[in-house]
Amino acid sequence: MSLVISCNTKGMYGNDFPGEDPPGGLLGEVEAAEAALRAAAERGRGDAQPGDDLAAYFTEVVDADQKIEPRDWMPEAYRRTLIRQIAQHAHSEIIGMQPEGNWISRAPSLKRKAILLAKVQDEAGHGLYLYAAAETLGISRDELVDLLLDGRQKYSSIFNYPTLTWADVGTIGWLVDGAAIVNQVPLCRCSYGPYARAMIRVCKEESFHQRQGYEILYTLAHGTAAQKAMAQDSVNRWWYPSLAMFGPPDGDSTHSAQSMAWKIKRFSNDELRQRFVDMCVGQAEALGLRIPDPELRWNDERQAHDFTQPDYDELTQVIKGNGPCNRQRMEHRRRAHNEGAWVREAATAYAAKRAEKEMVTA
Amino acid sequence: MNGPFTFALALGDDSLIAAQRLAEWTTRAPEMEEDVALANIALDQLGAARLLLTYAGELEGAGRDEDALAYLRDDREFRNCLLVELPNGDFAVTMAKLLVLAAYQVPLYTALAVCPDERLAAIGAKARKESAYHLDHAMLWVKRLGDGTEESHRRMQAGVDQIWPYVDELFTTWPDAPVDPAVLRPGFDDTVTEVLTTATLTVPQVSWTPAGGRDGVHTEHLSYLLAEMQVLHRAHPGARW
Numbered sequence: 001m002s003l004v005i006s007c008n009t010k011g012m013y014g015n016d017f018p019g020e021d022p023p024g025g026l027l028g029e030v031e032a033a034e035a036a037l038r039a040a041a042e043r044g045r046g047d048a049q050p051g052d053d054l055a056a057y058f059t060e061v062v063d064a065d066q067k068i069e070p071r072d073w074m075p076e077a078y079r080r081t082l083i084r085q086i087a088q089h090a091h092s093e094i095i096g097m098q099p100e101g102n103w104i105s106r107a108p109s110l111k112r113k114a115i116l117l118a119k120v121q122d123e124a125g126h127g128l129y130l131y132a133a134a135e136t137l138g139i140s141r142d143e144l145v146d147l148l149l150d151g152r153q154k155y156s157s158i159f160n161y162p163t164l165t166w167a168d169v170g171t172i173g174w175l176v177d178g179a180a181i182v183n184q185v186p187l188c189r190c191s192y193g194p195y196a197r198a199m200i201r202v203c204k205e206e207s208f209h210q211r212q213g214y215e216i217l218y219t220l221a222h223g224t225a226a227q228k229a230m231a232q233d234s235v236n237r238w239w240y241p242s243l244a245m246f247g248p249p250d251g252d253s254t255h256s257a258q259s260m261a262w263k264i265k266r267f268s269n270d271e272l273r274q275r276f277v278d279m280c281v282g283q284a285e286a287l288g289l290r291i292p293d294p295e296l297r298w299n300d301e302r303q304a305h306d307f308t309q310p311d312y313d314e315l316t317q318v319i320k321g322n323g324p325c326n327r328q329r330m331e332h333r334r335r336a337h338n339e340g341a342w343v344r345e346a347a348t349a350y351a352a353k354r355a356e357k358e359m360v361t362a
Numbered sequence: 363m364n365g366p367f368t369f370a371l372a373l374g375d376d377s378l379i380a381a382q383r384l385a386e387w388t389t390r391a392p393e394m395e396e397d398v399a400l401a402n403i404a405l406d407q408l409g410a411a412r413l414l415l416t417y418a419g420e421l422e423g424a425g426r427d428e429d430a431l432a433y434l435r436d437d438r439e440f441r442n443c444l445l446v447e448l449p450n451g452d453f454a455v456t457m458a459k460l461l462v463l464a465a466y467q468v469p470l471y472t473a474l475a476v477c478p479d480e481r482l483a484a485i486g487a488k489a490r491k492e493s494a495y496h497l498d499h500a501m502l503w504v505k506r507l508g509d510g511t512e513e514s515h516r517r518m519q520a521g522v523d524q525i526w527p528y529v530d531e532l533f534t535t536w537p538d539a540p541v542d543p544a545v546l547r548p549g550f551d552d553t554v555t556e557v558l559t560t561a562t563l564t565v566p567q568v569s570w571t572p573a574g575g576r577d578g579v580h581t582e583h584l585s586y587l588l589a590e591m592q593v594l595h596r597a598h599p600g601a602r603w
Contacts, residue, residue: 121401340392346510
């Protein structure tokens with residue numbers, strides 16, 4: 001089986017848009033993180049020697065902004081936290097294929113159909129890539145998939161909202177991928193090497209996705225009255241759920257402090273949310289669309305925008321399973337998994353037969 | 363209608379409808395790697411469809427581009443073979459369909475690559491490489507499923523049996539076409555017979571050979587497929603996307 005995990009949308013479709021780029025992109029930061037990663041690798045770090053204090057050595061590596069690698073000793077809680085976070089990210093890529101996949105069959109031009117299909121395929125690739133990163137921590141993909149299907153691990157709540165119109169495909173690219181990038185760019189500097197490297201790759205591709213989403217909205221916002229209304233309605237529905245993607249406010253976040261110390265997390269939820277809002281304001285103006293927040297305004301003192309917080313009670317409900325599409329998304333995933341069981345069994349049986357034949361002929 | 367236009371249209375429609383069906387598997391494939399692979403194949407088919415439909419539009423000379431041809435024709439105006447419009451069925455049916463389509467497209471595009479029409483030759487040269495991968499992928503799965511478990515063997519044979527009546531239409535003689543598909547039949551038979559035999563499957567004997575797609579007389583399935591594909595484009599006449 002040929003496994004293609006490259007960014008389709010970049011090579012084929014990355015540069016043929018007449019529209020405008022979203023201002024304030026974050027690719028520069030990804031590239032800086034990549035350079036830092038290379039520099040750290042060149043500096044090198046000695047391995048722990050027999051008799052060393054492993055916990056002290058771990059702390060030393062993290063403090064020196066070097067990377068922890070799979071072979072290294074690590075605190076059990078660090079391992080568990082990473083598995084949870086990377087798996088949740090992988091699950092989000094896989095479940096996140098559904099809301100956008102919903103529009104592949106109805107994409108309004110062949111070019112848009114090709115771009116969307118390639119994008120959803122990229123997400124499957126990201127999922128596979130992230131599961132592979134999680135596997136370096138000593139857990140198998142099959143186990144992680146079971147945890148998802150049993151509801152014992154989560155995926156990003158944003159994918160429990162429905163894609164009701166074509167404009168939602170654009171808005172997911174602009175806001176949802178945009179928020180994901182703001183969240184993920186700092187992870188390019190995460191202390192765990194395989195995750196940091198995966199995030200650099202994922203962020204580069206996501207930035208193309210964000211650009212494509214922005215371009216869809218730009219075209220709609222400059223199209224017919226019906227198209228413009230479709231775009232504005234979509235932004236109205238996705239704005240607050242996108243803000244909620246950064247998680248609960250810092251005071252209520254349960255995992256933050258320890259993850260900051262371990263350099264798994266590098267900025268707080270509220271810091272990243274603010275960064276996202278500040279980035280979106282200019283982009284919304286360039287699009288000619290309105291962010292649905294009457295309180296949104298520049299605060300000269302803070303050098304940042306004031307804005308209305310998302311409804312965290314709603315977020316809690318969606319996390320608990322009570323969003324508009326939680327049941328549908330999980331049911332869809334379980335059905336695909338169950339209906340594919342006979343195919344996977346056949347592949348295993350065939351491989352075993354082949355191995356047996358090779359043993360006989362060898 | 364002139365020959366090359368209808369020919370380019372027929373091949374473009376084959377690829378477009380095949381892409382639409384294959385893309386239905388997205389988020390539903392039996393394993394994640396297969397989700398990626400099927401999307402790849404759908405993208406290849408869609409890419410070929412865009413080149414062929416664009417060229418067909420130019421040959422026609424009536425100002426229709428790829429989107430006008432894809433979105434603004436009704437089912438009676440589509441010229442694809444019936445094979446590609448059939449519902450996906452289970453994974454075995456889909457692999458039987460892909461095997462037949464790819465084993466037809468590989469020699470067709472290979473022959474097109476050296477035909478006198480430069481545009482078709484260029485499209486053929488690009489698409490045959492992609493089709494070779496599609497054929498390889500389908501062959502791998504037909505073998506795995508045919509020679510896998512009892513259940514997969516049963517399903518794969520049923521898939522092949524269900525699809526085989528639609529093979530004949532692909533090779534109906536078309537004398538004034540840049541490549542007459544009828545001459546490709548022996549090569550096709552050799553390819554698929556070898557695959558099915560290796561996969562411990564039986565080549566079906568068919569007595570019913572439905573056709574009509576090339577004349578715009580389709581199965582009931584096509585107009586539903588088009589209704590879904592075209593709904594948004596048609597709801598906003600003249601809009602740009």
